[in-house]
Amino acid sequence: MDVNTLLYKKLYLIRRCEQRIIDDYGDDAMKTPMHMSMGAEAISAGVCLALGDNAQVFGTYRSHALYLAKTGNSDDFFAEIYGRGSALLQGKGGSMHLCAPSKGVMGTSAIVASIIPVAVGAEFANKYANSNKKTAVFFGDGAIDEGVFWESLNVACLMKLPILFVCEDNGFAVHTPSASRCGYDKITNIVSQFNCVVLSSDSTDAEVIYKLTLEAIKLSNEKQLPCFLHLKYYRYLEHVGVNEDFDAGYRKREDFESWQKRDPILLQRKKITAPELIEKEIDIQVEESIKKSKQSPFPSDDILLKEVV
Ligand SMILES: Cc1ncc(C[n+]2csc(CCOP(=O)(O)OP(=O)(O)O)c2C)c(N)n1
Numbered sequence: 001m002d003v004n005t006l007l008y009k010k011l012y013l014i015r016r017c018e019q020r021i022i023d024d025y026g027d028d029a030m031k032t033p034m035h036m037s038m039g040a041e042a043i044s045a046g047v048c049l050a051l052g053d054n055a056q057v058f059g060t061y062r063s064h065a066l067y068l069a070k071t072g073n074s075d076d077f078f079a080e081i082y083g084r085g086s087a088l089l090q091g092k093g094g095s096m097h098l099c100a101p102s103k104g105v106m107g108t109s110a111i112v113a114s115i116i117p118v119a120v121g122a123e124f125a126n127k128y129a130n131s132n133k134k135t136a137v138f139f140g141d142g143a144i145d146e147g148v149f150w151e152s153l154n155v156a157c158l159m160k161l162p163i164l165f166v167c168e169d170n171g172f173a174v175h176t177p178s179a180s181r182c183g184y185d186k187i188t189n190i191v192s193q194f195n196c197v198v199l200s201s202d203s204t205d206a207e208v209i210y211k212l213t214l215e216a217i218k219l220s221n222e223k224q225l226p227c228f229l230h231l232k233y234y235r236y237l238e239h240v241g242v243n244e245d246f247d248a249g250y251r252k253r254e255d256f257e258s259w260q261k262r263d264p265i266l267l268q269r270k271k272i273t274a275p276e277l278i279e280k281e282i283d284i285q286v287e288e289s290i291k292k293s294k295q296s297p298f299p300s301d302d303i304l305l306k307e308v309v
Pocket residue numbers: 062110111112113139140141142143170172173174239
């Protein structure tokens with residue numbers, strides 16, 4: 001299958017799953033806070049396709065797109081969202097702790113930046129064991145405000161670990177814009193002072209991000225250095241929840257409308273000859289996943305109380 005079709009399948013799956021969450025969240029059957037990926041899909045789709053199946057990824061509480069782009073598994077996704085349980089999480093993870101190590105989604109965390117040193121450790125283990133696995137860690141621009149990001153970057157540069165640091169920059173930490181949080185103008189200028197590769201883009205075109213990631217992988221492998229991949233996007237919905245929030249006063253609807261003109265799904269759709277066929281297939285897959293999840297039993301009390309601290 002060609003790259004553009006593979007990308008469209010990932011993009012459409014993510015968008016469809018989240019659209020169905022929006023449709024049904026009001027029923028209160030999904031007992032989990034939702035940090036939606038809508039608007040960011042091109043990043044996970046492009047980076048994950050370039051990384052390939054063998055790679056390991058780590059993410060945040062906003063990882064619907066990452067999980068679906070890497071696994072393609074809407075059954076386990078909805079099972080976890082509905083609290084019924086995927087194989088590993090058994091209903092205790094919910095939207096914020098999705099993971100599937102067998103498919104390379106090693107972990108996602110609700111504590112801002114906390115997954116970054118874990119990913120650096122995994123990359124160290126891979127390098128030490130001469131494994132050819134690539135590691136990427138995804139985080140928001142808010143994670144850069146945490147000391148542990150800088151410590152992790154420093155260690156990765158010192159130890160020459162070819163990890164990808166993927167910064168998904170939507171310009172806000174909850175409602176606080178970068179300009180009110182950062183004592184510098186451009187994060188890429190600061191990170192460039194470290195011994196690592198720095199690449200950036202504000203494209204919403206998944207193919208552009210795919211190609212940029214291939215370059216990131218090539219350069220970081222050749223130089224045996226980390227790569228900081230800085231990717232801008234616009235978060236369509238509120239920080240947490242399934243609604244718009246343009247009446248909250250911290251950002252303008254006009255900004256959304258200008259990003260929406262280059263919506264990642266619309267851009268990619270134009271490159272596909274028969275998108276309706278893909279869409280139909282994925283719509284059926286997603287409805288099946290939702291149905292199966294709702295029909296599954298909740299985990300027993302025994303399971304629920306195990307491994308919870
Ligand atoms: C260590 C820590 N501090 C504060 C919070 C509260 N908090 C939750 S989300 C968030 C903003 C993070 O913004 P960003 O990393 O840019 O991610 P985004 O939500 O934009 O994807 C904050 C401060 C937290 N979860 N963890």
